[in-house]
Amino acid sequence: MSFLTVLYACVFYAATVIFVGGLVAKIRCYARTPAPLKIPTTPAPTTTGGVVLRMAREVALFESLFKSNKWIWLFGWLFHVSLLLVIVRHLRYFTEPVWFWVAMAQPFGTYAGFAMVAGLGGLWARRFLVDRVRYISTPSDHLILLLLIGIGTSGLGMRFVNHTDIVGVKNFFLGLMTFNLQPLPSDPALLVHLSLVALLMVIFPISKLLHAPGVFFSPTRNQTDDSRERRHLAPWAVKFDAASGSKSE
Amino acid sequence: MAAPQFEVPKLTGNIEVPAVKEGAAAHIKSFPANAGIQEIIGFPGGSEPGELIDGWHDKAIAKMGDLLGRYRSLRVFMDACVHCGACTDKCHYFIGTGDPKNMPVARQELMRSVYRRHFTFAGKYFPSLVGAKDLTKELVEDWYKYYYQCSECRRCSVFCPYGIDTAEVTMAGREILDTIGYGQKYTNEIMGKLHKIGNNLGLPGPALQDTLEGLEEDILDATGVAVKLPLDVKGAEVLLITPSADFFAEPHVESLMGYGKVFHASGTSWTLSSKASEAGNFGMFIGSYENTRRAAMRIREAALELGVKRIVVGECGHAWRVAYSFWNTLIGVGAGGTDPFSIELQKQLDPRYPAPQHICEFTNDLIKQGKLKFDKSLNDHRVVTFHDSCNVARGSRMGDIPGGQFIIPREVIKAVVNNYYDMAEETIGESTFCCGGGGGILTDDLLEIRVKGALPRMEALNNVVQDHKVNFLALICAICKAQFNKVVPFYGFDMSMVGGVHQLVSTAILLEKEEE
Numbered sequence: 001m002s003f004l005t006v007l008y009a010c011v012f013y014a015a016t017v018i019f020v021g022g023l024v025a026k027i028r029c030y031a032r033t034p035a036p037l038k039i040p041t042t043p044a045p046t047t048t049g050g051v052v053l054r055m056a057r058e059v060a061l062f063e064s065l066f067k068s069n070k071w072i073w074l075f076g077w078l079f080h081v082s083l084l085l086v087i088v089r090h091l092r093y094f095t096e097p098v099w100f101w102v103a104m105a106q107p108f109g110t111y112a113g114f115a116m117v118a119g120l121g122g123l124w125a126r127r128f129l130v131d132r133v134r135y136i137s138t139p140s141d142h143l144i145l146l147l148l149i150g151i152g153t154s155g156l157g158m159r160f161v162n163h164t165d166i167v168g169v170k171n172f173f174l175g176l177m178t179f180n181l182q183p184l185p186s187d188p189a190l191l192v193h194l195s196l197v198a199l200l201m202v203i204f205p206i207s208k209l210l211h212a213p214g215v216f217f218s219p220t221r222n223q224t225d226d227s228r229e230r231r232h233l234a235p236w237a238v239k240f241d242a243a244s245g246s247k248s249e
Numbered sequence: 250m251a252a253p254q255f256e257v258p259k260l261t262g263n264i265e266v267p268a269v270k271e272g273a274a275a276h277i278k279s280f281p282a283n284a285g286i287q288e289i290i291g292f293p294g295g296s297e298p299g300e301l302i303d304g305w306h307d308k309a310i311a312k313m314g315d316l317l318g319r320y321r322s323l324r325v326f327m328d329a330c331v332h333c334g335a336c337t338d339k340c341h342y343f344i345g346t347g348d349p350k351n352m353p354v355a356r357q358e359l360m361r362s363v364y365r366r367h368f369t370f371a372g373k374y375f376p377s378l379v380g381a382k383d384l385t386k387e388l389v390e391d392w393y394k395y396y397y398q399c400s401e402c403r404r405c406s407v408f409c410p411y412g413i414d415t416a417e418v419t420m421a422g423r424e425i426l427d428t429i430g431y432g433q434k435y436t437n438e439i440m441g442k443l444h445k446i447g448n449n450l451g452l453p454g455p456a457l458q459d460t461l462e463g464l465e466e467d468i469l470d471a472t473g474v475a476v477k478l479p480l481d482v483k484g485a486e487v488l489l490i491t492p493s494a495d496f497f498a499e500p501h502v503e504s505l506m507g508y509g510k511v512f513h514a515s516g517t518s519w520t521l522s523s524k525a526s527e528a529g530n531f532g533m534f535i536g537s538y539e540n541t542r543r544a545a546m547r548i549r550e551a552a553l554e555l556g557v558k559r560i561v562v563g564e565c566g567h568a569w570r571v572a573y574s575f576w577n578t579l580i581g582v583g584a585g586g587t588d589p590f591s592i593e594l595q596k597q598l599d600p601r602y603p604a605p606q607h608i609c610e611f612t613n614d615l616i617k618q619g620k621l622k623f624d625k626s627l628n629d630h631r632v633v634t635f636h637d638s639c640n641v642a643r644g645s646r647m648g649d650i651p652g653g654q655f656i657i658p659r660e661v662i663k664a665v666v667n668n669y670y671d672m673a674e675e676t677i678g679e680s681t682f683c684c685g686g687g688g689g690i691l692t693d694d695l696l697e698i699r700v701k702g703a704l705p706r707m708e709a710l711n712n713v714v715q716d717h718k719v720n721f722l723a724l725i726c727a728i729c730k731a732q733f734n735k736v737v738p739f740y741g742f743d744m745s746m747v748g749g750v751h752q753l754v755s756t757a758i759l760l761e762k763e764e765e
């Protein structure tokens with residue numbers, strides 16, 4: 001087994017552990033932190049079903065962002081939907097036989113790569129062109145966009161410019177998943193692409209990419225507006241009811 | 250009106266997003282509280298107002314850790330922001346000043362930079378990469394200035410893709426500042442009066458009794474009908490909790506008289522309480538669960554002592570948010586409680602009515618049932634528009650359906666006036682612009698930010714004044730009333746155009762004269 005194969009195998013195992021472990025830890029932390037008061041941004045749904053719909057619209061359509069700013073919405077939505085298609089398309093490297101819906105998404109996935117990079121380009125341009133966005137941008141904001149653009153363009157490069165040994169790549173990943181190492185093709189574009197993806201996985205749980213799990217835990221979006229009908233009490237606030245604290249003086 | 254020490258923005262007919270002007274509002278700072286004020290509400294104070302206590306840095310970080318563990322909102326909001334910029338042009342204080350630290354995301358960033366430094370891996374090891382910062386004295390100064398240039402109006406949270414509510418961050422920031430001795434004089438002094446005397450004005454029971462008697466005489470003189478404003482009546486059906494400004498400030502008293510007439514005309518037995526003579530609750534402004542609860546406890550106690558069946562809340566924005574959204578949690582006013590604390594009160598309340606109920610819900614129900622008679626033409630000298638108060642619009646509800654808080658006050662208004670026009674769509678409803686004086690900003694030492702923060706509302710108002718000759722700005726918030734009263738003259742409007750929804754009701758309602 002070549003040094004390269006072992007190195008990338010180690011990198012991907014480590015990245016997966018950090019990605020999954022980090023996300024689980026973060027999600028646990030969000031779930032365990034109480035929301036002591038009812039703070040949905042109103043008008044808010046009065047039923048749980050309504051809240052599920054509101055959240056679905058936020059996640060699938062970026063409803064609030066649409067109200068807010070059409071340009072960010074356009075670029076941001078384009079990028080995320082394309083990213084989703086690209087991820088779905090990539091599942092064929094991890095499944096044998098390939099799931100039928102993954103196969104069905106293949107044709108869209110190809111163009112999604114371009115759309116994704118275009119969306120990212122639009123978002124990045126805003127960071128230079130709009131003075132307010134320029135003011136709030138940190139180096140990491142630029143670098144994350146650069147990282148995603150790097151992943152996108154190196155991927156597109158392998159597909160449209162310099163084909164790589166796709167069968168070899170698939171064997172490598174299927175091997176990783178069964179702890180049975182297979183050689184990794186040593187094509188520079190592929191190595192760059194994979195390194196950047198591993199880096200993305202590593203920074204995911206320690207960066208603003210936490211917006212993805214975060215949105216589901218946002219109390220202003222996931223609470224029902226039923227404060228008059230139901231008493232909502234955080235565990236840490238129960239003591240006030242019982243104690244002498246039931247007097248105002 | 251004295252000549253202002255600052256440039257009042259010009260009305261252009263459009264709400265324009267200003268260019269970023271760093272430091273444009275950096276000189277605007279409210280007076281800090283002294284140690285005496287701080288201690289009354291359970292916080293330490295330094296040797297001078299605004300002097301930090303010993304060991305402030307570590308205490309601030311420890312408090313931040315405490316709040317991160319107790320509030321999911323703060324926890325998630327600190328992590329989730331992607332710096333997309335969608336909120337950057339949504340804050341009235343940014344629109345009015347151009348100071349980038351008044352952009353919601355930048356206001357959050359004052360805290361997020363410290364959060365990153367102390368509570369995240371990236372910020373501990375790569376601070377400059379992710380904009381992490383140590384909490385220095387200069388940064389504490391910025392916290393104090395810009396957390397008191399936020400009215401906690403939640404407009405930004407409507408437009409953020411994750412619902413990040415800068416008000417939550419501001420509240421946390423203020424609570425941390427209070428913990429290290431850096432409180433605000435205005436808010437904390439009022440908080441103390443509320444704890445000690447029972448209302449924000451420090452008006453004791455006997456004085457309140459006198460005031461109410463005076464107002465009863467005024468109503469009798471004006472209408473020939475003996476409308477009562479009862480105080481501390483045991484066994485009354487309704488307890489009215491209203492902002493104390495309603496007892497003496499103009500135009501607030503006009504609405505109080507309106508409530509009195511509605512109760513009178515519908516034959517509802519009701520009472521005010523000298524113990525709970527304040528709907529306002531500035532505890533929310535400083536993010537203090539303990540202070541908010543302690544202040545609200547007076548209302549629970551008054552309700553239990555007086556044995557009332559219903560609790561109705563007068564015209565006050567943040568008070569209605571606290572009442573509608575928090576009272577059930579804090580003091581058990583509501584329904585659905587399963588614990589002894591809440592059951593004790595809830596078994597006394599009449600389950601046929603929501604608890605608490607907004608005065609507009611109360612009046613609107615009576616209108617729907619045909620129990621009130623009006624002569625709308627008595628309001629014909631008025632052309633009315635309605636300002637949705639931020640806390641009502643984005644932090645509460647009225648009625649049974651989401652958005653009822655926009656419908657019900659307008660229904661009440663339309664039942665009593667003939668001439669009504671809404672302001673532009675994007676400045677009302679859930680997108681309403683704050684009056685500029687909410688959330689602990691309503692103090693003369695912040696006049697500049699109050700005037701500048703009112704700019705988007707003044708633009709929208711000016712447009713309906715030009716197009717429809719609107720001459721009455723109807724409000725359901727004591728702070729909005731006081732703020733607009735002070736601020737509209739800076740934009741060339743007359744103070745007399747500011748008033749309450751129940752002031753309009755008061756003008757048009759027909760009371761039956763008792764037969765002699």
Ligand code: HEM
Pocket residue numbers: 058059060062065072075076077079080123124141144145148200209211212213215331332333410
């Ligand atoms: C539940 C899933 C997700 C939701 C609802 C979501 C939503 C959003 C929204 C509304 C924005 C702001 C608009 C924009 O700038 O595009 C955003 C930004 C961003 N998202 Fe996501 N996202 C999700 C998952 C992801 C994932 C998996 C990634 C990357 C691997 C990602 C990367 C980004 C980046 C880099 C930005 C910032 C773009 C910029 O710099 O302007 N998101 N996301």
Ligand code: SF4
Pocket residue numbers: 339340341342351352353356398399400401402403404405406414415416419683
């Ligand atoms: S809560 Fe209101 S005042 Fe505060 S930052 Fe958001 S928009 Fe501005």
Ligand code: SF4
Pocket residue numbers: 329330331332333334335336337353354408409410411412413
């Ligand atoms: S809209 Fe929300 S995510 Fe975007 S910059 Fe503002 S606070 Fe951050």
